[in-house]
Amino acid sequence: xxxxxxxxxxxxxxxxxxxxxxxxxxxxxxxxxxxxxxxxxxxxxxxxxxxxxxxxxxxxxxxxxxxxxxxxxxxxxxxxxxxxxxxxxxxxxxxxxxxxxxxxxxxxxxxxxxxxxxxxxxxxxxxxxxxxxxxxxxxxxxxxxxxxxxxxxxxxxxxxxxxxxxxxxxxxxxxxxxxxxxxxxxxxxxxxxxxxxxxxxxxxxxxxxxxxxxxxxxxxxxxxxxxxxxxxxxxxxxxxxxxxxxxxxxxxx
Amino acid sequence: xxxxxxxxxxxxxxxxxxxxxxxxxxxxxxxxxxxxxxxxxxxxxxxxxxxxxxxxxxxxxxxxxxxxxxxxxxxxxxxxxxxxxxxxxxxxxxxxxxxxxxxxxxxxxxxxxxxxxxxxxxxxxxxxxxxxxxxxxxxxxxxxxxxxxxxxxxxxxxxxxxxxxxxxxxxxxxxxxxxxxxxxxxxxxxxxxxxxxxxxxxxxxxxxxxxxxxxxxxxxxxxxxxxxxxxxxxxxxxxxxxxxxxxxxxxxx
Amino acid sequence: xxxxxxxxxxxxxxxxxxxxxxxxxxxxxxxxxxxxxxxxxxxxxxxxxxxxxxxxxxxxxxxxxxxxxxxxxxxxxxxxxxxxxxxxxxxxxxxxxxxxxxxxxxxxxxxxxxxxxxxxxxxxxxxxxxxxxxxxxxxxxxxxxxxxxxxxxxxxxxxxxxxxxxxxxxxxxxxxxxxxxxxxxxxxxxxxxxxxxxxxxxxxxxxxxxxxxxxxxxxxxxxxxxxxxxxxxxxxxxxxxxxxxxxxxxxxx
Numbered sequence: 001x002x003x004x005x006x007x008x009x010x011x012x013x014x015x016x017x018x019x020x021x022x023x024x025x026x027x028x029x030x031x032x033x034x035x036x037x038x039x040x041x042x043x044x045x046x047x048x049x050x051x052x053x054x055x056x057x058x059x060x061x062x063x064x065x066x067x068x069x070x071x072x073x074x075x076x077x078x079x080x081x082x083x084x085x086x087x088x089x090x091x092x093x094x095x096x097x098x099x100x101x102x103x104x105x106x107x108x109x110x111x112x113x114x115x116x117x118x119x120x121x122x123x124x125x126x127x128x129x130x131x132x133x134x135x136x137x138x139x140x141x142x143x144x145x146x147x148x149x150x151x152x153x154x155x156x157x158x159x160x161x162x163x164x165x166x167x168x169x170x171x172x173x174x175x176x177x178x179x180x181x182x183x184x185x186x187x188x189x190x191x192x193x194x195x196x197x198x199x200x201x202x203x204x205x206x207x208x209x210x211x212x213x214x215x216x217x218x219x220x221x222x223x224x225x226x227x228x229x230x231x232x233x234x235x236x237x238x239x240x241x242x243x244x245x246x247x248x249x250x251x252x253x
Numbered sequence: 254x255x256x257x258x259x260x261x262x263x264x265x266x267x268x269x270x271x272x273x274x275x276x277x278x279x280x281x282x283x284x285x286x287x288x289x290x291x292x293x294x295x296x297x298x299x300x301x302x303x304x305x306x307x308x309x310x311x312x313x314x315x316x317x318x319x320x321x322x323x324x325x326x327x328x329x330x331x332x333x334x335x336x337x338x339x340x341x342x343x344x345x346x347x348x349x350x351x352x353x354x355x356x357x358x359x360x361x362x363x364x365x366x367x368x369x370x371x372x373x374x375x376x377x378x379x380x381x382x383x384x385x386x387x388x389x390x391x392x393x394x395x396x397x398x399x400x401x402x403x404x405x406x407x408x409x410x411x412x413x414x415x416x417x418x419x420x421x422x423x424x425x426x427x428x429x430x431x432x433x434x435x436x437x438x439x440x441x442x443x444x445x446x447x448x449x450x451x452x453x454x455x456x457x458x459x460x461x462x463x464x465x466x467x468x469x470x471x472x473x474x475x476x477x478x479x480x481x482x483x484x485x486x487x488x489x490x491x492x493x494x495x496x497x498x499x500x501x502x503x504x505x506x
Numbered sequence: 507x508x509x510x511x512x513x514x515x516x517x518x519x520x521x522x523x524x525x526x527x528x529x530x531x532x533x534x535x536x537x538x539x540x541x542x543x544x545x546x547x548x549x550x551x552x553x554x555x556x557x558x559x560x561x562x563x564x565x566x567x568x569x570x571x572x573x574x575x576x577x578x579x580x581x582x583x584x585x586x587x588x589x590x591x592x593x594x595x596x597x598x599x600x601x602x603x604x605x606x607x608x609x610x611x612x613x614x615x616x617x618x619x620x621x622x623x624x625x626x627x628x629x630x631x632x633x634x635x636x637x638x639x640x641x642x643x644x645x646x647x648x649x650x651x652x653x654x655x656x657x658x659x660x661x662x663x664x665x666x667x668x669x670x671x672x673x674x675x676x677x678x679x680x681x682x683x684x685x686x687x688x689x690x691x692x693x694x695x696x697x698x699x700x701x702x703x704x705x706x707x708x709x710x711x712x713x714x715x716x717x718x719x720x721x722x723x724x725x726x727x728x729x730x731x732x733x734x735x736x737x738x739x740x741x742x743x744x745x746x747x748x749x750x751x752x753x754x755x756x757x758x759x
Contacts, residue, residue, distance in 0.1 A: 026483065026486060026487055027292055027293070027483070027485075027486030027487065028292070029288040029289070029291045029292045030291070031284075031288050031291075032288055032292075050487070051490060051495060051496045051497065052490040052493065052495025052496060053486050053487065053490055053495075054255060054256075055254055055255055055256055055258070055490065055493065055495050056254065056255070056296070056486060056489045056490060056493070056495075057255070057292060057486060058291070058292060058295075059291075060255050079495060079496060079497055079500065080495065082500070083258060083494075083495055083500070084258065086500075086504065087258060087259045087260060087504075089258065089259065092256075092257070096256050110497055111497045111500040111501070112500075139497040170497070172461075
């Protein structure tokens, strides 16, 4: 921190289990990634190479090595996992994870329809070798899942070996835990938090109002995902009460 | 491609006449353009220097040379053409095209009002020396053109020498073939496609839902324009069925 | 300018008092700032390090020096000023301004509630050493201030020593002089302009339609603020009538 200000909320330190910022790389060049890290590496806990972008991005090996050398885990978006699964190429996917030296992996069913038992088997299998982030919620805005079912699935995935469960929102912040308008399903969130520790959850929250909402509800050290690269610094200021939206949140008054 | 995945749709190879991605440079620095190319050059078919930005961007000669050296055609936005025409400086415009070593040029009437005969004369004149992209549709959201008239004009422009015709959408995706809400004029598109080969058309589609709509309608190798630089890689994943939106589009099931 | 075009409106030259573009740095790396300047330095009059981002951005001293070496004033967002004031650390803030060699400072009350007399004292105190930009209007979308009160406050702040007064809009363009929808409070603007010279005002206008509206009302050389980095070049084309939105604005016809 550049200045001394009183009553700044304490942020968890790296490696964080709380207060995680999971940021989205949608196709950075090496130099762009390097510049991003030069500013924000302290505030980035995990990088997701969005959906299938890793398939088409050049110099992928070098980029993954760059993030790793900054001490930042990186993983392929869940849609890539699903693209291999639906083609019966799951074993190929594992080979690719090895080839690219990945230590984290996402298991999701945002596009494919598989039984939850099958999903749990993928989590079990992968968690033997990798840190698994599993995602709950559909990308299909018409598939609304009941709160009790969210909770059942999240619990089962954590028991099967997931490090954290991610609540789906898409890059646009308009699916899963959000309505198509971007509005938050507040009742759903409250029910989930009643049963599962927020530390085990990463809430996808790509829009500023969504980030603000979670920080007001759960404090500076809430885990947030699908953060656009240029929003990592702004998000950090929201976590610290240094943007208008949370200005009074952490002041003793 | 970094991995081997089954049932990935085949993309046309460069130089493409189908499956073109026409991307928008709104004022990149040389290094920014270079970094962009380092990631996306395989997926960029043409670069448009948006509207009049070329007038105010420093090191223009160097930037054009950079795109050319990557084998990527570059042209000035149609608004610059119109700015010269309305000032009776068309001959000056041709001199500028020579000076900057341009090989492609856009002819449009999105702001100015000229007879279609006059527009066709510009196309004829310029197509003797340059590859002409001509644009149909007004930037004025209140000017709604009837489908039969779109078709007449597009056909006449192709006959006059246009390499491709572009359907207007603006950078915001809210004019021409789109309603002010960004919604697609589906009936209009269907009528156009009934009369003109999609290979001859570049559909401006700056928004993701618009890109998805065209890819679902016409397949991976539809020509799309006004793509923001950071959306070129994401668009490529949509073309390949590696983003949720088109995940099932190209699978044999 | 790269080409000779007739009837291009004359832009004020640097250092400008009219036609100012006040742009927003939300956490650029040094190289990103450098690249931005390489393209847009001629069109950037002042840089604001948005709200509290300066608190968390690494290499702050170097970045400020970089802007200064390009002859561009830079200042900390008003929220940072307010964060010091509400913690009774105003004297610390002055020390920080010295430490970072700042020559410009913003005085605002977008989040905090202080009497206008107190705000004027801050302006008086700081204007002895620094060029003061003071901001009028609340970030709270529910606090609507009557036009006569806007005028009273703006006049008093200019008399107290402000170089310019800024009309609040937030980064989103949805507060202060704008409705929550982003729509402009036209009546408010007209009343303000009836009493205060537009040269003394910087209108925050982050959205393109807002920029267009002010340029149509007040001409090319209106002072505009909260401009995103990538919008500086596009804004310059709007000022010059080289984008569709203002294409006919400056033509003698």
